[in-house]
Amino acid sequence: MSNTTLILLGAGSSSRFKTDVKKQWLYSGEIPLWLHVTEHFEKINDFNKIIIVSTTDEIQLMRNFATYTYVEGGASRQQSLTNALKHVDTEYVLVSDIARCCIPEEMIKRILDAKELGSCIVPVLPVTDTLYMNEVPIDREDVRIIQTPQLSVTKILKKALETETLFTDDSSAIASLGESVHFVKGSVSAHKLTTLDDLQKLPCLEAPSNRTLTGFGIDIHPFEENKEMWLGGVKINVDYGFKAHSDGDVAIHALIDALLGAAGMGDIGELYPDTNNHYAGADSKELLKDTVKRIASFGYEIGNIDLTIMTEAPKLLPYKSEMKTTLAALLGIRANFVNIKATTAEKLGFVGRKEGVTVHAVANLTYFNWKNI
Incomplete structure (x- = not known):
């Protein structure tokens, strides 16, 4: 039995996507995006449990597609994750965003293989452009682009989120406790779907089926x-x-x-x-x-x-x-x-x-x- 639970977060309103369609319900063939992402993870690793976080209305429809564990999200990413963690009893938890829908298999394996190297395993990309902080240039060698999924020791992540402070990802929450964060190589292919323009950067998605x-x-x-x-x-x-x-x-x-x-x-x-x-x-x-x-x-x-x-x-x-x-x-x-x-x-x-x-x-x-x- 696997000692890792997968949590996929998708309770957002897609407000920046600027269409009537919620991005998690875009179809690739005859499969909605959230299921496309879930099945991709499922093929790579035998997770102890898979938890999908979404809204009540969406969960009702999601149950027509597959029998995962569904959890209602909260007002923020952190609250949604906290709700999901209540259903996690494995040693490790892998957390990703449904909007990051073209994650290469080798990147996911790199994260899982490094689970014993830190309290949180994080994929990162180097910065290749010149950077300024306000009007002062900064050394780009000191800067990294953080991606998901992120693998955490479950009990440490739960403890890190027991606060009123809002964190934008799991690694920053765990780092706030002084726990170790280990970086692995990310991928430019793991692009996050946020705006309509991002659709052009996601080659893993097929056109929707023409079924009536x-x-x-x-x-x-x-x-x-x-x-x-x-x-x-x-x-x-x-x-x-x-x-x-x-x-x-x-x-x-x-x-x-x-x-x-x-x-x-x-x-x-x-x-x-x-x-x-x-x-x-x-x-x-x-x-x-x-x-x-x-x-x-x-x-x-x-x-x-x-x-x-x-x-x-x-x-x-x-x-x-x-x-x-x-x-x-x-x-x-x-x-x-x-x-x-x-x-x-x-x-x-x-x-x-x-x-x-x-x-x-x-x-x-x-x-x-x-x-x-």
Whole structure:
């Protein structure tokens, strides 16, 4: 059994990445970046445990991909690492950033092979340019560029982080205790993905797959007297609406389920439960906006949608065009990628008795193609 645990940190907001997609959810082929990085480490060493640190929403989706140990991050890198260390009981811990996604195998092995040479093993690069501190030149031979991953003696790293002082990496925390830090050769290939320009420096990443992901949604709501009716994001001019916890827009609800299904993100009841008073009377258009934002952040783009609305009443022909343009704007796609069909139930069942409406929805997603940026 290995005496080393791997921690991969990825709870950041990607604020400097300047896209709707969180960088850990860029796809290389059909694998998100965080999994690409994890599997690379896994092939190199048999770790006792692998811990992924991320946000609650991301962890829910990550569990669809692999059965690692997932830990919710904190407000800072240090807090995220502290949260993860609570789950570490091995002698050593190797900590890296998911954003450092093209680390050469030989660099990782150099770090692991040097584990007995210091309390923290750190890959470094020499500085080749002239350096100034304010207006004074400094000797570049005294300066090093620090990289990750960093290997630490677990009990020492835990002790080093028991402070209010914030450290930018593990080695500086351990050095603050007077413990030894040992340097090994790093690699320029181990470039950290921070901005969009960095994508050009990461040759290990493939273009995203061109696979189309399809989801299906269905929703049903009965009518309720003396309530506004909203359907497909449009107000329908009748004196009854839908009985529901939110505004009851059955078309948007079915569409949300179709989108979530294509992304493998569960269903509308998980994201917006009717047991939560926050969603009482909620505007379904706002729920759809939030769903679209979530889907984009996880690396997907919406292709097209197709809705079938089954109803005897009200008559929808006067509203279909407005529904198309409204939904297209909410989804961020052109109106020709939105199709709405209305049909009856031939007077059969609850729809045929004019007691309610049912909607079937299909949505197609593709992976965000960061190669086109």
